[in-house]
Amino acid sequence: MDFWQNINWFLMLKCFIVGGLICIIGQILIDKTKLTPARILVAFVTIGAILGGLGIYQKLIDFAGCGATVPLTGFGNALAKGAIEEVGKSGILGAFIGGTKAASGGIAAAIFFGYIASLVSKPKMKKQ
Amino acid sequence: MKKIGKQTIKFENPVNILNTACIVGPKESDGPLAKYFDKCLEDEFWGESTWEKAESKIIKETVNTAIAKSNISQDKIDFCFAGDLLNQCISSSFGLRELNVPFYGIFGACSTFVEGLSLGSVFVESNVAEHVICCTSSHFCSAEKQFRFPLELGNQRPQSSQWTVTGSGVAILSKSGDGPFITHTTVGKIVDMGIKDANNMGAAMAPAALDTLLTHFKDTGRNPSYYDAILTGDLGYVGKEILIELSQSNGYNIKSNYNDCGVMIFDKDSQDTHSGGSGCACCGTVFSGYVYKMLREKKFKKVLLMATGALMNSTSSQQGESIPGIAHAVSIEI
Numbered sequence: 170m171d172f173w174q175n176i177n178w179f180l181m182l183k184c185f186i187v188g189g190l191i192c193i194i195g196q197i198l199i200d201k202t203k204l205t206p207a208r209i210l211v212a213f214v215t216i217g218a219i220l221g222g223l224g225i226y227q228k229l230i231d232f233a234g235c236g237a238t239v240p241l242t243g244f245g246n247a248l249a250k251g252a253i254e255e256v257g258k259s260g261i262l263g264a265f266i267g268g269t270k271a272a273s274g275g276i277a278a279a280i281f282f283g284y285i286a287s288l289v290s291k292p293k294m295k296k297q
Numbered sequence: 298m299k300k301i302g303k304q305t306i307k308f309e310n311p312v313n314i315l316n317t318a319c320i321v322g323p324k325e326s327d328g329p330l331a332k333y334f335d336k337c338l339e340d341e342f343w344g345e346s347t348w349e350k351a352e353s354k355i356i357k358e359t360v361n362t363a364i365a366k367s368n369i370s371q372d373k374i375d376f377c378f379a380g381d382l383l384n385q386c387i388s389s390s391f392g393l394r395e396l397n398v399p400f401y402g403i404f405g406a407c408s409t410f411v412e413g414l415s416l417g418s419v420f421v422e423s424n425v426a427e428h429v430i431c432c433t434s435s436h437f438c439s440a441e442k443q444f445r446f447p448l449e450l451g452n453q454r455p456q457s458s459q460w461t462v463t464g465s466g467v468a469i470l471s472k473s474g475d476g477p478f479i480t481h482t483t484v485g486k487i488v489d490m491g492i493k494d495a496n497n498m499g500a501a502m503a504p505a506a507l508d509t510l511l512t513h514f515k516d517t518g519r520n521p522s523y524y525d526a527i528l529t530g531d532l533g534y535v536g537k538e539i540l541i542e543l544s545q546s547n548g549y550n551i552k553s554n555y556n557d558c559g560v561m562i563f564d565k566d567s568q569d570t571h572s573g574g575s576g577c578a579c580c581g582t583v584f585s586g587y588v589y590k591m592l593r594e595k596k597f598k599k600v601l602l603m604a605t606g607a608l609m610n611s612t613s614s615q616q617g618e619s620i621p622g623i624a625h626a627v628s629i630e631i
Contacts, residue, residue: 199453199455200455200456203494206446206450287449292438292447292448292449293448294323294324294437294438294463
């Protein structure tokens with residue numbers, strides 16, 4: 170019962186709305202521009218890194234939690250944040266080490282689960 | 298055989314289309330023309346381990362079906378013209394490597410089917426061949442992988458994009474027979490209007506279709522009403538509208554008897570293919586299945602079949618090059 174009582178429903182709502190809004194921006198870019206999905210993904214990471222580097226993205230995370238960290242912009246933010254932190258610890262070399270270090274969990278998980286998925290599933294013709 | 302006008306060849310002894318065959322994939326089997334196809338597959342792999350192998354099997358089996366239907370033995374076929382969309386045309390060359398018939402691999406992107414008919418007719422009319430087989434294939438999954446994104450990526454398709462037809466169309470040409478006959482062919486020029494969007498092929502190819510259409514009318518002295526049906530290969534909904542408008546502004550009204558194979562093969566409302574069908578097999582299967590039967594039943598007597606092709610590859614579109622288009626036409630009468 171504690172589990173249910175401890176849920177912050179208001180934060181959940183904020184998370185849902187912010188995460189959804191970020192995805193809506195992506196959908197609009199797919200539908201209304203000639204940008205390829207690959208370019209949109211790269212743009213999201215870059216924007217996240219810039220906003221993260223400027224300290225703006227952290228405010229969005231404080232407000233919406235996973236709504237801001239799960240979309241790709243959150244990955245960009247993690248790269249920037251990791252780089253900045255590592256520079257503090259080990260100097261300028263940290264700018265090259267910190268980003269991937271901070272994001273290593275996500276990257277390794279993506280490769281691992283991607284591989285598992287490729288073993289158990291087979292691509293099919295889409296329905297539409 | 299003589300050249301008339303700028304780009305048209307007139308066959309003095311019109312070339313007979315002895316028989317045709319077509320096999321289509323699962324989505325085409327749900328479409329409005331399903332009953333005209335020789336075989337409808339339920340599985341896009343057709344028991345093979347890859348889509349490329351499946352596509353080769355489709356073209357091979359379609360060729361076998363066409364030969365069986367036309368009651369001639371395989372060694373009576375003098376030449377084969379075949380092409381497809383995959384790199385170096387492997388669907389055709391792998392699928393037909395056991396055919397044992399002199400083989401010309403051709404590439405005209407989605408215009409390949411009519412390019413084959415055009416070349417094959419010249420061979421038959423010039424007396425170097427008794428029978429010529431013209432074939433082409435395409436496969437949605439292998440084409441998406443090569444030209445756009447691998448299906449594993451789960452990408453969304455934009456509204457202007459077209460659905461590559463899975464299937465193969467084959468026609469056997471012969472010197473004599475009771476028709477339908479190929480009477481003229483108008484060979485298209487490469488036309489590039491600067492469209493760069495690989496998801497909007499219809500707009501890229503429509504100007505090429507217009508060029509061939511106008512040239513055909515000029516060279517032959519005909520006008521649109523001469524034909525029961527004018528069919529383009531795979532302009533789709535977007536390209537079809539553009540071609541109607543462009544023709545109108547050039548003084549030809551094709552609205553009443555013009556259609557596009559990419560529009561005909563799928564149902565717009567229930568199948569959600571966005572802008573219609575495309576691919577070598579689009580024109581190939583619609584002609585071999587539907588149009589040929591209509592000609593044999595004399596429901597169509599004069600048809601202008603004009604396959605359109607986008608002559609790009611995945612490297613050229615990644616490098617931001619525009620898409621050159623082409624359209625080849627054959628006039629078929631009975």
